[in-house]
Amino acid sequence: MKKQVNNFNQLRGVIPPMVTPLKDGERLDVEGLAHLVEHILAGGVHGLFLLGTTGEAPDLPYKLRRELVRRVCAQVNGRVPVLVGVTDTVFVESVRFASFAKDHGAAAVVAAPPYYFAAGQPELVAYYTHLADALPLPLFLYNMPSQVKVMIDVKTVVELAKHPNIVGLKDSSGNIGYFNACRYQLRNQPDFSILMGIEEAIGEIVLLGAHGGVAGGANLFPRTFVDLYNAAVAHDVDRVLALHERVMHVSSLIYGVGQHNSSFVKGVKCALSLMGICSDVLAVPREPFNPANRALIRERLVELGVLA
């Protein structure tokens, strides 16, 4: 099997896209980072995804990204596989950073399409093929059209899934027809992991046999998502329903505060800060929630039973 080429086992389960705890635009919140990693791992998650969109990767200096990878890989120390986002508009930077990640023990890398010039589908095939050829770690495709202006078409995914070093897809389009089409087209390649990037849909797609999901909310409540995943794998529909309700409750209370594109990350970081886990500083140029929104998040964490 192709996965054996890289000694990479097929990925299933809940893989939180970790937020990046910051002191300021150039420095990690080192203590908060250590807390956060343990908080998430304590929930029983199946992997950890650093430097995705939730991790604000494109806005972070490489020096900081490298320190993050180094610290987290050392702390995780093999307890779960660590995936590292290497999305970059500069090809060689992606390759270089993947090398760094491998040297520090990462298990795989994740790359969205280049996000300045929007590529056509044949260009995406060429880009990912060259990238996977050059990378020292197995690669997950990352479909994120809202940020990169282009979908990785189902046909392109199917074509790329033949590459021995391309091992999965993280789909954050939210387009359920697309997600199901990718799964159906690759049904005979069950070791190609197709992960759902919309946490509000993880219950249902795992019930239907999908591999798992990348849930931003698992930064806050890792156990909830792991329980949901396990219930879905066990076809325990009633329990899936109850946990899905909890997921929707969190989603409606925490992510809807504020009004910009970035309100999801702001909400999660604000809640983590109120829970005493890490700082709520965001990558430049984003600002943390103002006191009114912070007070609102606090109220809602009380409502969720997390704060007293």
Add this chain to the structure above:
Amino acid sequence: MKKQVNNFNQLRGVIPPMVTPLKDGERLDVEGLAHLVEHILAGGVHGLFLLGTTGEAPDLPYKLRRELVRRVCAQVNGRVPVLVGVTDTVFVESVRFASFAKDHGAAAVVAAPPYYFAAGQPELVAYYTHLADALPLPLFLYNMPSQVKVMIDVKTVVELAKHPNIVGLKDSSGNIGYFNACRYQLRNQPDFSILMGIEEAIGEIVLLGAHGGVAGGANLFPRTFVDLYNAAVAHDVDRVLALHERVMHVSSLIYGVGQHNSSFVKGVKCALSLMGICSDVLAVPREPFNPANRALIRERLVELGVLA
């Protein structure tokens, strides 16, 4: 309960968006229409939705639309509720056509936002409120951003769901986060029907308790979707999986032929024509599949076991 205002019972199940069998741009394929209605009803569907996007409504003359409503309501004769699309950029035309539909026995109407000038959310609240006030039948909101350029926001849906004459939402955005958020926000209003417009997602959302779906493929295979719906209601996950696989098989074979926006309708009409049910003529300016694509659809119907 508000539904009693209109003697309208909450809608659940599979409601096919019927294609409109045509002789040409101004005339119905009357015989094909009669066949198609019986073909669909024989599958045990829970309702019938005329003149939606799959019905090519915006491109059909009102004379034809009226004849369609008259004929289908007479033929169905109360066996299932008939829903009629009244989407129009002209407010009074929507109201007038709804009156006509009521007079002929329709159970409810469905309206997407006006589709030339894209309305803001406050304008949508005002528009739908005025429309629901003026309509003689209960109204389903129809979220169809790809055609009308605007989403009906979750907050707007929640606001409009308070109106006694607005009884449901058909969501064809494909955005699973949006669909689940609408369901969650209206969880205490279970008689407000929230219907999934993407047939490839009906299995999973009914498993999780959603009301049902509007499946274009049920023009071809109504029984498959009804079985899927029933399996999901019964929480029979294994059977859902098998039927979902069938749904995906049909979707991958029939809807992917051709390359335009309209290839879904073309594929369904072409298959219906090959199955001997009705004509494959499309509303002007669309053309049926060329012989090569038609031959491809034939092959695939053989593969699906529908043609020999």
Add this chain to the structure above:
Amino acid sequence: MKKQVNNFNQLRGVIPPMVTPLKDGERLDVEGLAHLVEHILAGGVHGLFLLGTTGEAPDLPYKLRRELVRRVCAQVNGRVPVLVGVTDTVFVESVRFASFAKDHGAAAVVAAPPYYFAAGQPELVAYYTHLADALPLPLFLYNMPSQVKVMIDVKTVVELAKHPNIVGLKDSSGNIGYFNACRYQLRNQPDFSILMGIEEAIGEIVLLGAHGGVAGGANLFPRTFVDLYNAAVAHDVDRVLALHERVMHVSSLIYGVGQHNSSFVKGVKCALSLMGICSDVLAVPREPFNPANRALIRERLVELGVLA
């Protein structure tokens, strides 16, 4: 020349897209309409365009549209050519309405692409070819991507310009590269009128030899635009500069009030109402400006020297 086929002389100059004075959603403001037509003609304009986007055509019942055409054609009585918008998603309605327009003395019709299903370019070629074949009056293409979701590509325009009954293009995309490319590609077909739909650009494109423009602001200040056009034709750059400044002044004061998509039409109708010319009622579901915005428009008309 093809224009002789239809006895249609090439169109040059300022052709205002007239707003539609309304009493309510179904009735014309008949008196206001008569005032408005004389107000505009008194400015020396070169044509009159009824039922475009500024005329809110897609939101008006056909009964009202017919009355409008009948009244305006009778009143204009050949003083200038009258162009009538026949954009419709229903092919036969466009043809039928064009016949009506011809019977009442209109000189040409204008059609944007069907605006529910977005057509591909080959479909646009087919659509416009069939339409031009069927129409009893010469046809202007109407490029309006913000409302209809598709550009009429330069190549498509060039192809369609060969049709003997397609006599021009109104481009409201605002895309200056596109506009200049259309002009360049059709430079050897000078009787094909290419009209600029963005009034803030009319000065410069006429200086460079373009045929003219469709200026919504000419509902208010027809003479300004005619003077601008004449100055540009005469290559009087200094005078163009002074009049362009006036056009920008009006634009910045009147169209920027309010915040929706429809604020342009609202501003123009509000100003016309304050100038005593016609009502400010808009097609359903739009509302006229609230008192605060109306007061702002009044102040600005004073600043423009139009009100005391």
Add this chain to the structure above:
Amino acid sequence: MKKQVNNFNQLRGVIPPMVTPLKDGERLDVEGLAHLVEHILAGGVHGLFLLGTTGEAPDLPYKLRRELVRRVCAQVNGRVPVLVGVTDTVFVESVRFASFAKDHGAAAVVAAPPYYFAAGQPELVAYYTHLADALPLPLFLYNMPSQVKVMIDVKTVVELAKHPNIVGLKDSSGNIGYFNACRYQLRNQPDFSILMGIEEAIGEIVLLGAHGGVAGGANLFPRTFVDLYNAAVAHDVDRVLALHERVMHVSSLIYGVGQHNSSFVKGVKCALSLMGICSDVLAVPREPFNPANRALIRERLVELGVLA
């Protein structure tokens, strides 16, 4: 005046956005670069803009970008001001690279909005204010919505133009209404340079008093654009017309080959290579034109009288 703060004189004229001659994805075509700079300067241009969209900056490693700035600044040696693109999703990288540019003699920097997370307008005001505060060189705003997913609104430009270190706007939206609105709103601040990024519109906007333009075609034919600019400044409309025709001729022949987003850069680099000036290698993952397209460009350069 604010410009004196930085000893920066207001910029007027033709400022070519230089392509970046490459050997491969990590190395400059050093010899080609030297030729290209002289070729462009020989045309009498008024400035040189490195590392914009035409320069493929977002896809180039910083090591290469630094070498480019160092080499070009040394070679230009004060003959014209050199502007350097510092657009980056990482705030501190923009600042760092601007420092480098200043140390090597650049006159100003140019920055498009961060292009992964699309910022709202208040976030853009904050972002550019912080950036301009931190930068050691005067800043041009760069409006490029097709790549960065957000327009810098007219109001945002007006607000930012008050900053003593923000000295101009390069607008590559192609939206002529927006461009003219920016010019009008800043008419009392004539030292704020507003540059047109669509070369096909430079003639007309300079006739109307605009400061100048950023013409990708000036990599090939710098003199043509300089002549066009001078004719427009002199209000010599006939000469503007003749030169505008030449510009359109080049545009229609060279930029229309190929079909992707990147065909403009491919066409320019291919033509430069055929003219013996520099290599046609593109930044990874783009490929130069294939032999058929290259042959087409050659034919067209013959037609333009550039090759025999």
